[in-house]
Amino acid sequence: MAKRMESAAGAVTAIDDYLQRHETKSLLRFITCGSVDDGKSTLLGRLLYDTKLLFDDQLAALEGDSLRHGTQNGQLDFALLVDGLAAEQEQGITIDVAYRFFSTDRRKFIVADCPGHEQYTRNMATGASTADLAVVLVDARKGLLTQTRRHTYICGLLGIRHVLLAVNKMDLVGYAQGVFKRIESDYRVVAAQMGIGHVTAVPLSALHGENVSRRSSAMGWYKGPSLLEQLESAQVDRAASKLGFRMPVQWVCRPNQNFRGYAGQVVAGSIAPGDEVVALPSGVRSRVARIVTADGDLPRAGVGDAVAIQLEDERDISRGDVIASISQPPQVADQFAAHVLWMDASALLPGRPYWMKIGARLVTAQVTDIKHRVDVNTQEKRAAKRLELNEVGYCNLGLDHAIAFEAYDDCHELGGFILIDRQTNATVAAGTLNFALRRADNIHWQHTDVDRVARARIKGQNPACLWFTGLSGSGKSTIANLVEKRLHAMGYHTYMLDGDNVRHGLNRDLGFTEEDRVENIRRVAEVARLMADAGLIVMVSFISPFRSERGMARGLFGEGEFREVFVDTPLEVCAQRDPKGLYAKARAGRIRNFTGIDSPYEPPERPELHLQTQGASVDELAQRVIDTLFGE
Amino acid sequence: MKLAAMPDDNALAHGKAASGGGAAEVHSLAAASHLKRLEAESIYIMREVAAEFANPVMLYSVGKDSSVLLHLMQKAFHPAAPPIPLLHVDTTWKFREMIAFRDRRAKETGCRLLVHTNQEGVAQGVGPFTHGAAVHTDIMKTQALKQALTQYKFDAAIGGARRDEEKSRAKERVFSFRNAQQRWDPKSQRPELWNLYNARVHKGESVRAFPLSNWTELDIWLYIYRENIQVPSLYLARERPVVERDGQLIMVDDERMPLAPGEVPQMRKVRFRTLGCYPLTAAIESQADTLPAVIQEMLVARTSERQGRIIDHDASASMEKKKQEGYF
Incomplete structure (x- = not known):
């Protein structure tokens, strides 16, 4: 910080001093997790209360809430401080992660209070993703539970390497050392399996404040620091990264013709003007000209700094690219x-x-x-x-x-x-x-001298994919068949991929579960693309019930090459026609996962062609497809 | 160095020595200050909004949090001008000073300022004295905000809410999804891991983004002090005309304030911890007439800032309910 001028006002000195101390305190982000009813919220409320972070009006509101929803016979129910949603207070559970802030003379804390129920695991992961340390609560009466293991596993998965094991409700087991020791050693085994190297265990009672912020006199056998003292002193710094400079480009800053800056936050290493950098994945190289911030140019930027980097020459770099040190680039x-x-x-x-x-x-x-x-x-x-x-x-x-x-x-x-x-x-x-x-x-694209344009040209046509989608029995194959016949008669080179036929060969190994259907379409889409590459007009006649997969198929083709044809025949009509007797079997329960019966069909939202088949002749419908193909 | 220098009646510049040596320090947030870290995080969030959305806006409410947001926005896009316009929802009951301050700051920063008022509410004569706090806030603030977001088709709105303000805020994501009815569903929020914010929305849906999520009230004040950010002087103790209602001190900011027979506004030295509609924003008695003094008072404060907001007192879960309905 810049030195301030002398001032007569005492408040200024006091505030400057405070600012100095406030700024140099380290920040610890941690989560609290554990099973339902282990007392997470109570522990957190107790920490806020003990560190005098509660204001008078919040305490008054808490007294009111404790009488209304409390579980402590009208005594202060600290859990109500942190369970902020009405549904949570009614049900007495934590649904979503709550972020709380408190500080002591030594450290500042952001704590994420995480839900314990399995159905809210995503919310627990949300909290864990930004934490350096986890406080894992265990009820001394119950020991390790399924949820303890699950939470520890998620913590390990998301890279948390430090755990404070809080063995809570020691008051309910007579503050017995043996209980604590057993839980501690059980947990160390679990943590080690999940890659968590640093475990410190504390016996406590959140309800009574024993070993939360003050050391307990009820557990003379425990000589270690209280939970709060552990939080204040835990060293969680990730070992200094060996990586070179890396910064993902968030936003390209172009206020005028003369300035182009790549804005982002440094995620590894450091950089200075004159350093050589490479933009990935393109591999474009340049040198740093300036590191620009609103507070003036920086001589060097390091991890966490939000900057805009100007390069010595104008390069085509855009959002999502990573600017990295040229000597140690990422893969x-x-x-x-x-x-x-x-x-x-x-x-x-x-x-x-x-x-x-x-x-x-x-x-x-x-x-x-x-x-x-x-x-x-x-x-x-x-x-x-x-x-x-x-x-x-x-x-x-x-x-x-x-x-x-x-x-x-x-x-x-x-x-x-x-x-x-x-x-x-x-x-x-x-x-x-x-x-x-x-x-x-190791797999590289093999460059070929004859390309798709050349292949199509010799055939005198533009390659295309006509993708017929619709229920079984809707008339897809009948229409596609006639389209191909006419195109062939007109001298075009075509091929038809039919669902049933492909399932006899290429996709013989696939069934009709949702995942197999996805794979079925993926393979067919790839084959269709190869055929379009060969210059053909490809007709694909597949139920293809899911929008995602049809979208994926579309993505494989060039602009304007893919035409989705929705063959729209009501389910009842298809079931009546039932050319292969499949609907009857599905309704009798003899075929599972049948589209329209016990598996969904998602109709296209914006097909190039929407064919309502009822009342129309096959001739007429096929002609409309051909008109669409030739843009008429 | 001078403190509480007043460039005009409407603003507070609390002066600090220019930190000209700042650029000479070697920056690395590994060892950097807490405020610098918060600043970088907020800048990151604002850039994500600018990069990912087609039509974002920043909700500017003229208070201290908005002042910090505006300052951060200038930093985030430097040397370009902020690419995101400001929107102020004017209930017509804001402190007069706020309006003057707003117009001046928009001019000084070169930001485009949009002002929206619920004209139907004005036509019906809706106000806090005639309709009560709840109805007024719903029609002139919540509904007005929804009108504006719909009218301009904003797909993202940056707001200054902090997680330390209130219990339901403590649960909110940085990118908080709103459906086409602009409702918040607290029971099924999108998971939000690391700083990977999901900005994808369908037409009509939107995201409210909160770059100050991880700041505390104290952080805001210390940052205002450190960065010499202008805020309305309503935050400083001054002699102001007030009346006492239900134990709350309400400033008589204009002639629309109905006085009971025999009720006479008294001059008392007061300041405000939050700014909003003047009839709904209680003052606290204070001697803190400079920014350092305000910060010092805060360090010993025993009431939380939202206490001055009369709309929160109806029920503990009221903020959550208002947020579900579209309140910021």
């Missing part, structure tokens, strides 16, 4: 092994495309393979074809663009990611990159 890849925590009610399906946000970059990612899932309660590894809510999977991930990255353990900012559903926009998963899969490095 670039598009295939990864990663841990994924699934947080949505509808399951993760391999092959389905999701948005992936990592650093400042948004790409499309698919889980190509689930190697195993981990039962978050028992930590057992199991085979899985999908991930359900609150399950963790160890997966292979494929991206549509290569990205610069680091392993999560080395850099949370370039190794942690979220997945976003492309239809609902919900945040459906959080994940951590472990390493790049080798095949991404």
Whole structure:
């Protein structure tokens, strides 16, 4: 801080002193977690109360709330301080993570009070992702529970390496040392399995304030510091990162023709004007000209600094690129092994495309393979074809663009990611990159001299994909068949991919579960693309019930090459026609996962062509498809 | 150095020696100050909003938190002018000084300022004295805000809410999703890991972004002091005309304030901890007429700042309810 001029006002000196002390205090971000009724909220309320962070009016409100909803016979119920939502107070549970702030003379704290119920695991993960330390509560009467293990596992997964084990409700076991010791040694075994190296255990009673902020006289056998003292002194600094400079570009600052700055926050290493840098994944090289901030240019920027970097020459660098030191750049890849925590009610399906946000970059990612899932309660590894809510999977991930990255353990900012559903926009998963899969490095696109334009030209046509979607029996194949016949007669080179036919060969190994349907479409879309590459007009006649997969197929083709044809025939009409007798079987329960019966069909929202088949002739419908193909 | 220098009647510049040597320090937040860390985090959040949304806005309420937001926004996009306009929802019952301060700051910073008032409410004569705090706040503030967000089709609105303010705020995400009806669903918020904010919304849906989530009231004041940020002088103790109602001191800011027979406004030395509609914002008696004195009073304060907001007192869960309905 700049030195201030002498001033007569005592308040100024006092405030400057305070500012100085306030600013140099370190900050600890921690979470409290544990089973329902272990007393997390009570402990946190007690910490706020003991550190005099509660104001008089908050105390008065607490007294009122304690009488109304309290569980302590009208005595102050500290849990009510932190369970802020009306539904939480009514039900006496924590639904979402609450952030609280307090400070002592030695340290400032941001604490995330996390819910214990399994159904709110996503909220616990939200709190844990920004924490350096976890206070794990255990009820002395119950010992370690399933939830203790689950929370510890999630903490380990998200990179928390320090745990304060708070063995609570010691008053209810007569402050017995043996109980405490047993729980402590049980927990150390669990923590070690989950990669948590630093465990410190404290016996306490949150309700009575024993060993919370003051050392307890009731447990003379415990010589260690109180929980608050432990929090004040815990050393959690991540070992100084060995990584070179890295900064994801958040925003390109172009106020005028003469200035172009790349704004972002430094996530590793440091940088100074004159340093050589590389932008990834493009590999563009340059040198730092200035490090610009509103408070003046900096001679050097380090981890956490929010800056704008101006380079010596104008380069094509945009949001999501990573500017890095040229001597120690991060790896670039598009295939990864990663841990994924699934947080949505509808399951993760391999092959389905999701948005992936990592650093400042948004790409499309698919889980190509689930190697195993981990039962978050028992930590057992199991085979899985999908991930359900609150399950963790160890997966292979494929991206549509290569990205610069680091392993999560080395850099949370370039190794942690979220997945976003492309239809609902919900945040459906959080994940951590472990390493790049080798095949991404080793498989290169083979350059071919004859390209798709040349192949199409010799055929005198523009390649295209006509994607017919609709219920079984809606008339897709009948219409597509006639379209192909006419195109062929007109001298065009065509091919038809039919659902039933492909399932006899290429997709013989796939069934009709949701995940197999996704894979079915993925393969067909890839085949259709290869055929379009060969210059053909491809007709795909597949039920293709899910919007995501049709969107994925569309994404494989160039602008204007893909035309979605919605063959819209009401379910009842399809069931009546029932050319293959499938509806009858499905209704009798002899076929499972039949679209329209016990598996959903998501109609297209904006197809290029919407064919309502009722009352129209096949001739007429086929002609409309051909008109659409030729843009008429 | 001078303190509490007043460039004009409407503002407080509390002066500090220019920190010209700042650029010479080696910056690294690993060892950096708490305020610097908070500042960097807020800047990061604002840049995410600017980069990810098509039509963002910043809710500017003229108070101290808004003053800090405006300052941070200038820093975040430096050397460019802030690319995000300001929106003030004017209930027509704000302190007069706030309005003058607002217009001057918008001019000085070069930010585009949009002002919205619920004209239907004005036509119906809605006000806190005639309709009570709850109805007034709902129609002139909550509904007015929703009108403005709909009218301008904003897909993101930056606000100055902090998690230390109130219990339901403590649960809110940095990027807080609102459905097409602008409602907040506290029971199913989007998970929010690390600083990876999910900015994807469908048409009509929006996000409220809170760059000051992790700041405390004390942080705000210390930052205002350190950065020499202008705030309305209502925050400093002055002799002001007040009446006492239900134990709360209300400033008589204009002639619309109805006085009971025999009720005479008294001059008392008071200041405000928050600013809003003057009939709904209680003053506290104080001798703190400089910023350092305000900060010093705060260090020994025993009441939380929202106590001065009369709208929060109806029921403990009232803020959560108002937020669900679209209140900021």
